Amino acid sequence: MNAPKKVVLAYSGGLDTSIILKWLQTEYGCEVVTFTADLGQGEELEPARQKAELLGIKPENIYIEDVREEFVRDFVNPMFRANALYEGEYLLGTSIARPLISKRLVEIAEETGADAIAHGATGKGNDQVRFELAAYALNPDIRVIAPWREWDLTSRTKLIEFAEAHQIPIAKNKRGEAPFSVDANLLHTSSEGRVLENPAEEAPDYVLQRITRPEDAPDAPEMVEITFEKGDAVAIDGERLSPATILTRLNELGGRHGIGILDLVENRFVGMKSRGIYETPGGTILLAAHRGIEQITLDSGSGHLKDSLMPRYAELIYNGFWFSPEREMLQAAIDKSQDRVDGTVRLKLYKGSVRTVARWSDNSLYSEAHVTFEDDAGAYDQKDAAGFIRLNALRLKLLATRARRTKG
Template identity: 55%
Template sequence: MTKKTDKIKKIILAYSGGLDTSVILKWLKQTYKCDIITLTCDLGQEEDLAGVDQKALDTGASKAYVEDLRNEFAKDFIFPMMRSSVVYEGSYLLGTSIARPLISKRLVEIARSEGADAISHGATGKGNDQVRFELSVASLAPDLQVIAPWRTWELSSRTDLIKFAEKNNIPLPTGSKRYSMDRNMLHLSYESGELEDPWEEAGEGTYTLTTPIEKTPNEPEYITIEFKNGDPIAINEKEYAPAALVMNLNKIAGKHGIGRIDMVENRFVGMKSRGVYETPGGTLIHAAHRDLESICLDREVMHIRDSLIPRYAACIYNGFWYSPEREVLQALIDKSQENISGTVRLKLFKGNVFCVGRKSPNSLFRKDIATFEHDDVYNQAMATGFIQLNGLRIQGHNKI
């Protein structure tokens, strides 16, 4: 929470250039009467950011940062998360959640370099993003104040924002946004509109990154993804930088309608929320990585790691990326990934991804033991004693 306005001399604002943050910028200037510096991050959302810095300056900012963070986002945030095979509540690949720690980190770094004493964000008081931003700042720079206009100002609707913008000569966006959307290279999310009724099917315009199933190719496509120490490094034997790899997989998977999720999730702030997500490339990475682990990862290590997935997912979803528990979990996960190197062959067809082949120099799979043909290494008679010993504990537990 913020303190007296006269104590704040400089604010760093997370700024997209849209209606909300443009209004916030002007409101901060009028309310706190101090320097406002904006930060706009390119996280692979594929928006034209040309002119967003000038728009910020025209709206009242004293300085505007526009930064390309795509490779840092993929290498230092998406990939560490993907090493864990994480998924939230069985479906969500955490596309929005994982972007917030990086934005928060840059807000703090700029606040330090510019001598600011506060940061501000445009997250609403109903959502998870406010928690993610502010917990990240609390960990990285607890002395910085955080200003969350949606929790303090008198504006309460999109209509109020438009009126404020018109009164203050802030250019309004063209067209009407049907949904509340968030996009980066990993995913695109949709909320509001008819999605607020969990019984209603998502309407036209809900999907952008993925082709409707009815229009996807009628023939399957095969691709390979190569991994090194748990991180994807190549598609079809061609190596890519982290961001380029994710974005190329988006195009490949999106063509086949892969990566759509429609779910009702439990927000950290206490409500259930329906959202539609598109995570095409991330879905391929998740499936291929999990499949490669099946031949490279020890059984007990896999089971321990799997038992921690809900806890690790909660760290990201709830805003605890910069927490001691996430760092401890990450150390265990990264240790488990030392031998996860190899290649997975995927078959893509009509919204589905099938893992149809996998190989690794570190494979633990032994054909001479697993074969159903004759072998000289496995004595089947030994299974008798194994079963008898394991049966001792449960003998008579369910007598009939």
């Protein structure tokens, strides 16, 4: 295969992607364009620009973009309408960021005339799959370069030697083995590897990046009200805010109260199990709130069908199929269910827990007249239940009769 002429690299400014940048230049002799996304990871991104310039990238080929609002509006919010949880627990914080990064890589490649894109995901993880499936779905002719699957820099020592040979600055704390690796964005922080690799050992407290230990959280609970329109959070305590601002504020609340810590051994798409510590403070609150407003605005048929679709929807996102027709089909059904999911939920935050304590909506299906233990003024005739039970029991009675008849 011919060497690419120009490559758009997903670039963090860290040591690994800086090595990849230089490797692309030396291995292929190609021009490199860098793309750094501000997804709310909480790091200053200007050093990435300076590092790219130091490594010979032209200023016009350095893309640093704040995509936080797009991330929450077009990716996080649609996912939360589904109450998506992978394997019953994981809020998909890393998974949902990858299609947005891939989308911009492909768009920038088209804008700059690049014939390839590159990423820093390893050959053992899920991210390589997510980046590449998304890229091919958006441009079937794009070439994807995954250096970790190609080069012979198979140890930390070799990486450091390569960096030193090519005058790539190495921070002091990068010369040794980091105790664990971290991926972060506005939705979550993910910590994996090294000190976390043995699932029989409790994760050390220093792993936590953005959440206070529940034991150290405030002794007094705090209330918060979240307002929804068509299934999306639009206000906190009556103040309308942008999607990214809402998630930022919920992160602050959840982090302070020790909410959203998950220690999970999950099944990677590539076949192995891995252990991760996930911190999703705002997302954990948002999931509880969305469930709370759906309780009074969704009918049982819609709600139960939606819940049955959720595991498949979550698996599609985890496995990298955001831009697939089946995910879009499920999204259309989920979005239709949210037409009347409007209203406000009050939640109590306390030492690692979030609990819905009240919810109200102009679209509420809850009828006090029907459920009251007091006089319902004829709203519900209890005699009707007898026929309902008889009809539903008919099948069971026939089965029991046959079993009795054929016993022995």
